[in-house]
Amino acid sequence: MSPVFVIGHRNPDTDSICSAICYADLKRKLTGEEYIACRAGHVNAETQFVLEHFGVEPPRYIASFEPRLSDVQYREVAGIDSEMSLRRAWDYMNENDIQTLAVVDEDRHLNGLLTLSDIARFYMEDQDANALAEAKTSYRNLVDVLDGTLVNGELEQPFEQGRVVVAAANPDVLEDYIAPNDMVILGNRYESQLCAIEMNAGCIIIGLGAKVSRTIRKLASENGVSIIATPLDTYTCAKVISQAVPVRHVMRRKGLITFEPEENVEDVKRTVSKKRIRYYPLLDEQGRYIGMFSQRNLLDLERPNVILVDHNERDQAAEGIRSTNIVEIIDHHRIDSVETSGPIYFRNQPLGCTATIITQMYHEKNIEIEPKIAGLLCSAILSDTLMFRSPTCTPLDRMAAEELAKIAGLNIREYASEMFRSSSRLRDRSMDELFHMDFKYFQVQDRKIAISQITSVSEDELSGIRDKMLEYMESCLKTSGLSMQFAMLTNIIEEKTELLYVGKGAQELVRMAFKKECGEHSVVLPGVVSRKKQMVTPLLGAMEEEAGL
Template sequence: MKTLIFGHQNPDTDSVCSSIAYSYFKNQMGESTVPQVLGKIQKESIYVLDKFEISHPNYLENVKIQVRDLKYTKVSPIKKDHSILHAYHHMESNQIKTIPVVDEHGFLEGLLTMKDIAMEMINGDFYHIKTSLSNIMNDLGGIPLYIPDKHNLVEGSVSVMAYYYKSIEGLLGPNDIIIVGDRYDIIEMAIINKVQLLIITGESEIPHKYIELAKKHLVPIIKIPKDTYTVSKLFQQCNFVSKIMKTSSLMKFSLDDYIDDIKDDIITTNFRNYPILDSNRKFIGFIGRKHLLNPGKKQVILVDHNEFSQSAEGIEEAQILEIIDHHKIGGVSTNLPINFINMPIGSTCTIIYELYKSNHIPIPYSMAGLMLSGIISDTLYFKSPTCTQRDIQAVKDLNKITQLDLDQYAMAMFKAGTALEGYSEEEIFFRDFKDFSIHNMKIGISQIFTLDIEEVTKKQSILIEFMNQLRDQQQYDILILTVTDIIHEGSYFFYSLSNENLVSYAFHIDHKQGAFAKNIVSRKKQIIPMLTAAIELLDYR
């Protein structure tokens, strides 16, 4: 199973690029990983991915434990025209108590258990059989003495002949299947009366004249070199498994089912095994109670975040292997020690670039372009207070590979990413939104970037109304929309909260929606610390 690498919800360019670049790095180190995203890829990231001809990562809905993560039991199925005896030997040799029955395409048709076989041996119809000549020969070691062309199906009444031949005179016919030893008088009478099948037991050679007689009357003869008692005892088990397999009320699960959704069904029912079907509804294996005791977990690596609230749904059910981040350490916890790299720099892509460098992994053009783009995006082309000399140096080094006009490229990237045309107010607000808990208050902060503030002011009333509704519905204490102007190096603030003085006090701006705060561009390094300080000073709790 591949390790999943992903950034935070509402992924930005640094998050998307770092997950792809780190996945490539891990794969070059001999591991098996795949990059994913937890939300819609934004226009800026799309521009970058298309520029460097990188496939868009798949969307990851959650990392909850699914049936596919369990070490389920794989069992070779049988067909409904196999014999009960064949099923029994198959189950015994594989030490299983339940066997699936599938059609020629692998679709589940029924289940057969050891209990079903046992009950058939006790309560079954010993005088009727429906099977095939091939089953009889394969399962009982039969030797065909004569089989008419295209003759395989056998269905009729079974008789073991130990009578004087005159006692059964006139009683045999085409519906009869006869089991007999070297009683030539019975053999001759059975052939003349054109029985459906003649089974001769024992080791004795059968005179050729009886085989010729069988050909004349088109009566199939099978010789089974076992005693008559053994053959008669086992013959009933040559029936097709379709006779006794369960076909109704089968409780089935799919590989994509979540354990939380099915465990109650398993615990409250009494079946030993439950069939699993793949996405094409074909049988793939069994699960039972024992598989739920120590379920496998999805293995994940987090980049550009380290808080559960910003990660994939069900992250507490996953096995976190590594975290690569440049944000403050949040409430993440793990059961085992992990590789946790957290640095006070401007971009996760800078950390990943340095890992390439320290491990001497060659950087192809595409990966250089992604990492360079992630750094430029997250540092606002070196204008953010989070930017460090290491970020600047990383971009210089990476551009030796890409040979871009950085000024022109950065402006094109920001222009692609800041266009708001075609987005709803919900899509605008959530394109880069993060939850925070400050002094037990539920706070949400959205940050978008723009080259033209007029695009936002046109939607101002709609955006504020959306925030007011969201705060009521989701019970937020504070919601803030920060619109960062890349050209003028500052941010406009829109908000929904009970005390509107908090925003003006925290950021030293006018007491009005859309007020501009010069040089405030970083959510991590400026907005969160300044908001936290204002909450504490105003005792806004």
Template sequence: MAHIYVTGHKNPDTDTIASAIAYAEFKNRVDPDNLYAPARLGEPNSQTRWALEKSGAKPPKLIRHIMLRVKDVMNKNLVTANRNDPLHSVGLAMAKNNIGQIPIVDDDGTLAGIITERDLARMYIRESRDPSTFAHTPVSVGSIVEVLEGELLAGEDRETSGKLWVISMSVDSMGRQMEPGDIVVIGDRTDAQRRAIELGAGILVISNGVRPDGEVLRLAEEKGTSVVLSPLDSYVTSRMIQLSVPCWEVMSENPLTVHPDDLITDITQQVMEVHYRAAIAVDDDKVPIGIVSRTDLVSPEPRKVLLVDHAEVGQSVEGVERAQIVEILDHHHIGDIETSTPIPATFDPVGSTATLIVERFRERGLEPERSTAMMLLAAVLSDTVILNSPTTTQRDHEVVRYLEEFLGLDAREFGMEMFEASSDVSSLSAEEIVTRDAKEYGTSGGDKLCIAQVETVGKALLERKGELLEALERMREQRGYVVAALMVTDIVERGTELLCVGDRSIVERAFGSRVEDSSLNLPGVMSRKKQVAPKILAAA
């Protein structure tokens, strides 16, 4: 099941938030094979917060980017081992799961180290060249029994730090190198078994599954020697005993770790540089939760996103050019978003994207959740300024009538309440006003410009014209816009005062009027999408 984010544009308005919520709900109902999750690219403005509170809808998840993270590609079926587990169990787990490394954890589950195939190979080579000894890593009787799948016949579970011997010599020569506490592997030679016990062997391992006679076991009890029965031959038994050491003896400490939210572009080089070609993903408590290997980083499948209410790279989520866009649903002009494969893309000139979504619900004979329906109504009324904007179509009127009946309320009263509740921006700073509903556009010449809009009741906001122009200029300089403009739209008077900084000649060409004191009065202009943005873009 693919996870697909449904997201609108940056500086989200009511239409973009409502569209993300509603279209994700719609897609989940008509496409159950995928999971659609609504997302937002910024904090909701005051109007949208009012609509969310009024409707009871849950705000979409805030996402900062759509680039691949460690948790998008890591293997979550993680195999770990405790630092005190026998090394043999780690080797078996590697073979069973066809993996080349296993994270080692402490008793509290936190990461302690890593064991790789190279670590196992080095131990094997070391043990092949030197006498096998457990002087630095005592081994327990219990671990030996476990790795051999054997049986404890006499003695108790205790640790020993002696050397390991496989007896093939005569009984007379056994005492020349053996020392008390050593581990001795012997076949069915009773005399050699007795001699090993008399020499103080700590653990006597009898191979080939041949049980010793009672006299040997009584002598072992008397001398304090533990006796283990192995079903394996002497050579294999000795090799397996070497693998009974605890993991911490062989593991590499301080393995490469990454956080699940790290970008794969930031960790790829590090993964390629470590010899085991992998990194362990750990949570904030340093507990391993996944592993990302070199193969996971080769041509990974990109994250998926469905765009609503926009089609401009500058307005979209960071990293959208590297994501897999699965669909676009918008009521604006066709933007500069590019896709590598054909996708469903709708650019339909209605008053709001919410209108298109309501139509899709009705075409399928479906009804949205009540909270979603109220968000959709708020979105249509917001984008069409209570059906007064020149962008309003007959389809918007029909959708509003449907939602009125569905919700059992008066749309105009609802819309006026919404605008009155959100039009007071006196508590906001000038920077917040010029950025909260700002849309970035790309010109045909490669420049960028920005048009923000704030809807008010009355002219009080224009008393702050000076500070608003200063905030616009700071934004223009910081982001490199050729023009930055703010539409102060009075929904009662049905007109806009356009404040602008930058290359004012572009605005003058667009509207055929001179910009005076960085301001231009536009009676009857209420729509950024239809009446302002197209003209400025054409003149740029």
């Protein structure tokens, strides 16, 4: 069974990361199958502190679920050498049930492509008697396709001059047909063999399994004539000899369409849909051949199974979420716009933290919570509820955190203070990093806004970044595609937020939402510490009121 990816939202906070890790652990213990904890963004300082405290590696980073060619089940068919005969290339195609072969050099760099159609076209078209010489066909290939033996000559030497002549006439007539350097196909008649050597043929092919006399071998050697002995009759020799041509003579070199593993599957589909080509070579970053994929491989691509934790909004989900098969959602936020292809297990409870829900599920399934998992779950609850100060905190959150703290051996007050301090040192970070450390998008009709939250236990830290943050928000608003931007500077200890805002109509919107006189770009909101319950609801309500909804 393919693995299931358990992942939180973009710009993940401690709840998003810890819930993904712990829910993947629970699912593995329940099913015995593979569940992989993932993240859709970088780990912030607070979450890094938590993971290091409990000795847990950060989850796998997935920038996008948009399928890449590396996700496609391509054929790992080895490339062939350009000197391989068409006969052997044909056999290789049949053995691997593939109609296109990559022709590569010794370093696996692509030299050309050979298709079944190329072989058929060459074989069916009228080839003149000079075809073998034009292709500089090696005697090794000739001996191979004729199932013969090289009695005289060099295997690696190419046949470069002359025509192919079938010596069907009497010896006294052959003199009119054989020219110097020709390749002569004949039978066991001594006179014909002698005539071909006397006419300075380049090679004679003696068929019917006839023995080559010592005299003919001696004369051929003296006159530089190669001899191939074969058990085939004259007709069969004439029929198969063109199969000795090396693939380089037939392969396509120009206009080759190649792809790399990291290319987006949808982009590739658009490209190949306009072509009448069945197979395409896959090359690595150094241009080395990896394998071959077909248009059918693109259509048969399996969608990854995904479980969303701590979010259910498309805008908050990892890139390419539409390309996945969502099988579960565990969340504590409002229900929004994620769509699924069928009914799924969706658990949404009005609690302060997703980790509280997952703690309940451990108990419901009678799965013991080990200390490390308990520590992660407890950390998530303390973070999301701001150590029980947030109005989103419920008695169930507090009860779960206290129980988990005992299992993990934590003193809640001391540990939470240390955890919150780890995310401080705001002045050491760029405004871009701080703004995007914990922010979410929200939309009402065609108006889209972003709300960032920056928390600290120090009022000096928050006031120290205020002006720089406003300057940053103003500078990036025009290119953000947003109507307005908001930043909550939240003091956890004093339980208050200074709300910064930029954008046309932002001041009036905040005044309408909080029924409070506001400055041009900021307002202090005592008691406001929760974005979900105390910020999003009034702001979106005011936006809906303005829109007449």
